[in-house]
Amino acid sequence: MTTDRPTVLFVCVSNGGKSQMAEALMRAHVGDAVAIHSAGTRPKGTINAESAASVGRAGASMAAATSKPIDPELLRTADRVIILGGDAQVDPVEGMRAEIERWETDEPSVRGVEGDERMDLIRDDIRARVEQLATELGVEPRPSVLFVCVHNAGRSQMGAAYTHHLSGGRVEVRSAGSAPADTINPAVREALLEEGIDISAETPKVLTNEAVEASDVVITMGCGDTCPYYPGKTYLDWVLDDPAGQGVDAVRPIRDDIKRRVGELLTELGVEVQPVPADR
Incomplete structure (x- = not known):
């Protein structure tokens, strides 16, 4: 890598929802102290409006988000590679720095919770995991x-x-x-x-x-x-x-x-x- 900042790559299938939420919430938490990226195994090119609205209610923003595929070089050099949810599958590449991790995020719909309440519970689960990740990386949150x-x-x-x-x-x-x-x-x-x-x-x-x-x-x-x-x-x-x-x-x-x-x-x-x- 060319930076002494830790690099994190969040992945989900579409790169329109959970991985974008993780990127936005972590950027809000630590700013530029971490190089934060997200990508999808099958990106749709669109951002989930409900995800963006939920992140907005927490004071973060997905306004500049774009759905994109995984960059193999970023996958190789990232310090942490994290898949959100159980659907996306990522094959390791040669010389990869990180072990691929998976966050089995909350899915409130299995408990009959839908709409904004469902999305906010998913957001809060991701936010708690992101804050723990920042602690593991030794990065202080911004005031x-x-x-x-x-x-x-x-x-x-x-x-x-x-x-x-x-x-x-x-x-x-x-x-x-x-x-x-x-x-x-x-x-x-x-x-x-x-x-x-x-x-x-x-x-x-x-x-x-x-x-x-x-x-x-x-x-x-x-x-x-x-x-x-x-x-x-x-x-x-x-x-x-x-x-x-x-x-x-x-x-x-x-x-x-x-x-x-x-x-x-x-x-x-x-x-x-x-x-x-x-x-x-």
């Missing part, structure tokens, strides 16, 4: 922060964007709202573009218990939202003006206040603050 405001269209989006960029990706970031809007506030988008940060691909997301449970720090943004309580989490409330209905001139001071607070938060988390893209 995780969840930003919450009512519509997830302004303040919480700015908080998430700054946390991602100022941490250099060293913090797992989520944002959500109790009553998400249809689109991002355009003045917020414009104000962040001045900093070299483009959130045009983001969409408001609904707040879920899973996102709160998966986060170390939960920050409400002075908008009256309440979050489910889980022991061991840090809950903060940042009192901020509301950018809704405001022009970019009014949004800039709110943006700058959030940027300052995020910098202080990262320092408290022991994460070195990086410059925003416009200043690099």
Whole structure:
């Protein structure tokens, strides 16, 4: 291998569901500390929408996922090769570094559980296995922060964007709202573009218990939202003006206040603050 990072390859038949879930959940957990890949023995070229939605409810993302076949060179050089479920079969290749493992993942349908509940149980089983895998690889999880405001269209989006960029990706970031809007506030988008940060691909997301449970720090943004309580989490409330209905001139001071607070938060988390893209 050409990197000192451990490399993991997750495999299932279609590379549209379980292996993609494992890849997304592990990337959310450890970031770039592990080179994470997934593939299929008979890829379909499509991603399972129910799997993607379940991962999204946990605050991870399969948005960039594509279904693909196994790369023989990756199979040979990966440190861990893990098949999810009982259907896929992978033949070893010469010079293979890893032993092929199999995770017999939970299948709630045999207990009569279907729909979103079934998929979330599968996700939670995979997530627990992924977290154990990270421990076995000696990789520390990233700190995780969840930003919450009512519509997830302004303040919480700015908080998430700054946390991602100022941490250099060293913090797992989520944002959500109790009553998400249809689109991002355009003045917020414009104000962040001045900093070299483009959130045009983001969409408001609904707040879920899973996102709160998966986060170390939960920050409400002075908008009256309440979050489910889980022991061991840090809950903060940042009192901020509301950018809704405001022009970019009014949004800039709110943006700058959030940027300052995020910098202080990262320092408290022991994460070195990086410059925003416009200043690099």
